[in-house]
Amino acid sequence: MKAHSTEGDERLPDSADSAATLDPEEQLDPAALERTQLTRLRAKLDPVLKGNDFYRNKLASAGVGTAADLTRLDDLARLPFTTKDELLDDQAQTPPYGTLPTFPPERYVQEHHTSGTSGQGLRWLDTAESWDWMAKCWARVLRAAGVTRADRVFFPFSFGPFVGVWSGVEGARRVGCLVLPGGGKDSLQRVKAIMADRPTVMVCTPTYALRLAEVAAEAGIDLRGSALRVTIHPGEPGASLPATKARLAEAFGAAVFDHAGATEVGAWGFECHAQDGVHFNEAEYIFEVVDPVTGAPAQEGELVVTNLGRVGMPAIRYRTGDFGRLHDRPCACGSRYRRLAGGVLGRLDQKVIARGVEFYPSGVENVVRGHRETGEFAVDLYRRGSRDEVEVRVELGGGDTDARTARIARALRETLGLRVDVRAVPAGTLPRFPVKARRVTDHRALG
Numbered sequence: 001m002k003a004h005s006t007e008g009d010e011r012l013p014d015s016a017d018s019a020a021t022l023d024p025e026e027q028l029d030p031a032a033l034e035r036t037q038l039t040r041l042r043a044k045l046d047p048v049l050k051g052n053d054f055y056r057n058k059l060a061s062a063g064v065g066t067a068a069d070l071t072r073l074d075d076l077a078r079l080p081f082t083t084k085d086e087l088l089d090d091q092a093q094t095p096p097y098g099t100l101p102t103f104p105p106e107r108y109v110q111e112h113h114t115s116g117t118s119g120q121g122l123r124w125l126d127t128a129e130s131w132d133w134m135a136k137c138w139a140r141v142l143r144a145a146g147v148t149r150a151d152r153v154f155f156p157f158s159f160g161p162f163v164g165v166w167s168g169v170e171g172a173r174r175v176g177c178l179v180l181p182g183g184g185k186d187s188l189q190r191v192k193a194i195m196a197d198r199p200t201v202m203v204c205t206p207t208y209a210l211r212l213a214e215v216a217a218e219a220g221i222d223l224r225g226s227a228l229r230v231t232i233h234p235g236e237p238g239a240s241l242p243a244t245k246a247r248l249a250e251a252f253g254a255a256v257f258d259h260a261g262a263t264e265v266g267a268w269g270f271e272c273h274a275q276d277g278v279h280f281n282e283a284e285y286i287f288e289v290v291d292p293v294t295g296a297p298a299q300e301g302e303l304v305v306t307n308l309g310r311v312g313m314p315a316i317r318y319r320t321g322d323f324g325r326l327h328d329r330p331c332a333c334g335s336r337y338r339r340l341a342g343g344v345l346g347r348l349d350q351k352v353i354a355r356g357v358e359f360y361p362s363g364v365e366n367v368v369r370g371h372r373e374t375g376e377f378a379v380d381l382y383r384r385g386s387r388d389e390v391e392v393r394v395e396l397g398g399g400d401t402d403a404r405t406a407r408i409a410r411a412l413r414e415t416l417g418l419r420v421d422v423r424a425v426p427a428g429t430l431p432r433f434p435v436k437a438r439r440v441t442d443h444r445a446l447g
């Protein structure tokens with residue numbers, strides 16, 4: 001791993017001289033942690049129940065009129081879930097922000113949008129206090145990856161309306177890092193910036209990091225010669241997939257960390273140096289994993305999140321749409337925060353069901369990236385007669401593609417429990433993605 005120097009004697013609040021040490025909350029036993037969470041939740045509910053029409057009405061329907069009505073953390077389960085559709089509906093009925101803002105408009109300092117797969121996404125507002133809390137959560141992600149104020153953090157990303165890059169920058173500033181914005185550049189210019197400006201940390205989706213690696217290779221630039229020592233990857237499951245993690249580590253010569261979050265709730269998950277799943281930030285959030293159909297607690301299912309510090313536009317029992325499995329062992333890092341084994345496995349709305357078998361695109365990705373000289377891939381679903389067919393097209397460099405496609409097909413069958421047709425296509429012929437990838441096309445609904 002590449003080294004970097006530490007210098008200067010100014011101290012900042014989140015300066016990670018203590019990068020490897022745990023937060024006090026991480027060392028609490030579960031009962032003590034729950035007491036802390038309940039106290040925080042009740043403190044948040046006071047202003048929310050006063051000013052927030054959306055949650056005042058919603059919680060009233062569950063018989064909760066004041067924060068004092070919650071006497072135990074288990075009482076949270078009495079409250080109804082919040083869904084994205086519900087919030088979109090609320091914003092459509094009461095444009096532009098719906099009834100979710102807790103405070104009058106002049107209190108807010110930031111507006112962001114979710115991407116929205118069909119039409120307008122959600123608008124989200126933050127007050128100065130909520131935005132500070134967002135930065136605090138992101139700082140936790142950076143510190144968990146060993147980032148300190150001596151680091152220089154590169155964001156190869158255009159600064160559009162998505163919250164992730166802005167809050168990431170705030171987090172980096174809170175740690176005391178130097179921030180290097182990488183917007184307004186094409187991929188080759190970003191590769192050159194990595195070599196010339198010597199960032200030590202990079203934050204971007206795993207898909208885009210692999211794209212940068214590809215562009216660098218085409219230009220004959222070896223990114224292992226850069227100063228990057230840590231890369232952090234939000235937005236997609238990739239950095240927790242062993243094959244993708246290994247590929248990123250090899251391309252950049254850096255330690256690769258997963259990170260999970262969402263506009264609606266903030267930066268909730270981080271990977272520690274033990275690199276065995278994604279930790280919940282349980283100081284700042286309450287987490288539930290539920291059966292997506294019944295809503296009952298489950299070991300594996302949909303992640304439901306309540307944030308504790310974003311009073312301006314809060315999320316209470318928010319159904320994230322992220323699917324994951326609770327890890328059943330304590331983490332070697334010593335944190336008592338629970339975590340998702342293998343991170344977020346996928347988005348529920350991206351789950352593929354073919355011939356009765358369910359899988360996520362991440363399952364295909366880990367297999368494809370586990371084979372050498374594979375580039376982008378695409379998954380197509382067809383219905384032929386009454387039968388679902390799954391075809392995976394993979395960019396293959398080098399020779400003997402027949403033997404290699406057969407090996408990938410065999411590995412996919414073993415992993416997914418489903419026969420998959422694998423077809424080799426020339427390198428560079430499948431779509432590239434500037435942020436998150438969309439690799440699955442379902443042709444069945446069209447036929």
Ligand SMILES: [Zn+2]
Nearest residue numbers: 272274331333
């Ligand atoms: Zn850990």
